[in-house]
Amino acid sequence: MIAAQRRNIIVDTIERDGAVSITSLSEKLDTSAVTIRRDLDQLAEEGRLVRTHGGAVLASSARESSYAEKLEQALAEKTAIARAAATQVRNGDVVALGPGTTTELLAKELVTRSGLRVVTNSLLVAEAMVSSPDNEVIVVGGLLRHSIRAFVGGGTVSQLLGLRADTVFLSGNGLAADFGLSTPAFPVADTDRAMAAGAGRVTALVDHTKVGLRSSVLTVPTEQIQQLITDSKSSETELTALREAGVEVEVV
Structure with a gap:
């Protein structure tokens, strides 16, 4: 699976669930935690999510949700x-x-x-x-x-x-x-x-x-x-x- 496909799956997952963890993504995508961290860092730079310790949340979830x-x-x-x-x-x-x-x-x-x-x-x-x-x-x-x-x-x-x-x-x-x-x-x-x-x-x-x-x-x-x-x-x-x-x- 190429990086773009993997990152699209990550974005789809976080939009559905509101948050993701590195461990769950690593298991789901059958890839290393190091690769997932790089993906999350890249997506965060693009403004598509916000990094947290051990995972990420939707960009709109950095604030306290209503x-x-x-x-x-x-x-x-x-x-x-x-x-x-x-x-x-x-x-x-x-x-x-x-x-x-x-x-x-x-x-x-x-x-x-x-x-x-x-x-x-x-x-x-x-x-x-x-x-x-x-x-x-x-x-x-x-x-x-x-x-x-x-x-x-x-x-x-x-x-x-x-x-x-x-x-x-x-x-x-x-x-x-x-x-x-x-x-x-x-x-x-x-x-x-x-x-x-x-x-x-x-x-x-x-x-x-x-x-x-x-x-x-x-x-x-x-x-x-x-x-x-x-x-x-x-x-x-x-x-x-x-x-x-x-x-x-x-x-x-």
């Missing part, structure tokens, strides 16, 4: 991840749900439970739980970040540091074995990190478009993540690296 854009991406996979996460929650648990489309879907799976205490800084998680009066919902306030429909900032962090949960479910913009869970925004990272600090168990809900990617700001390092729930399209090479780093990986 909530509507995130909701449309890999919706079927996110729904399956949310359902798998819900099976791990027992009536009476204290759970913390960070912002994100996948955590919102998880909240919708929990509305039929009873006796839960749900801690969140997400307006959409709280809204999903309105129809579930048998569960207690604690919403921590702060500065509203419109793009993710959630509260962030120093006030939010202070409230979260005083709370404890059995499990915290976090999403994010990327998860790489050699880095951890990450996001483009410092205020979001700070609040997610505070939420994770008060949890007995940190579970990352990350679909294949984010596995292997490294966004600009570290949220939770890999060694502090107990579990990842992802979908079957995720890079097996990256999942193996996460398992070797001590993360329990569930693929749905």
